[in-house]
Amino acid sequence: MNVQQLIDILKDYPQDTEIEMAIVAPVGEDDQIAVDRYPVEGVLPWEDDEEGGHDQVIWLVGGEDDDVETFMDAIEDDDHDHDHADGHDHANGHGHGHGHGHDHGGDRSKGA
Numbered sequence: 001m002n003v004q005q006l007i008d009i010l011k012d013y014p015q016d017t018e019i020e021m022a023i024v025a026p027v028g029e030d031d032q033i034a035v036d037r038y039p040v041e042g043v044l045p046w047e048d049d050e051e052g053g054h055d056q057v058i059w060l061v062g063g064e065d066d067d068v069e070t071f072m073d074a075i076e077d078d079d080h081d082h083d084h085a086d087g088h089d090h091a092n093g094h095g096h097g098h099g100h101g102h103d104h105g106g107d108r109s110k111g112a
Contacts, residue, residue, distance in 0.1 A: 003058065021062045038062035042072055 010019075023036045042061040061068060 019060075021060060038064075041065075041068045044072075044075065 019040045021038050021040060023038070025034050025036075026032070027034045040060045040062050044059040044061050046057050046059050048055045048057050061071065063071070
């Protein structure tokens, strides 16, 4: 999904609607899945240097509050510790909106 596609989807919702991420992962081999829900705590521009590509991607960051805080602090510290030759900024544009709850959805079958 690109930024424009996300904007097109979200423009139909009230501006005060809470945004969450639903992380879906398989559980075992019996078509069971687990769903973890987290509020989006930050937005992080990232240069994707894997496999020779140099594309900018946007990460929606969420997770356990302490983990997100540790991650964002580490990214900010990394950004301050060295200068990126290509001028990209990993910490620019993220926000901290802590205080939101999260819900772990447990195991759910794919058909549910």
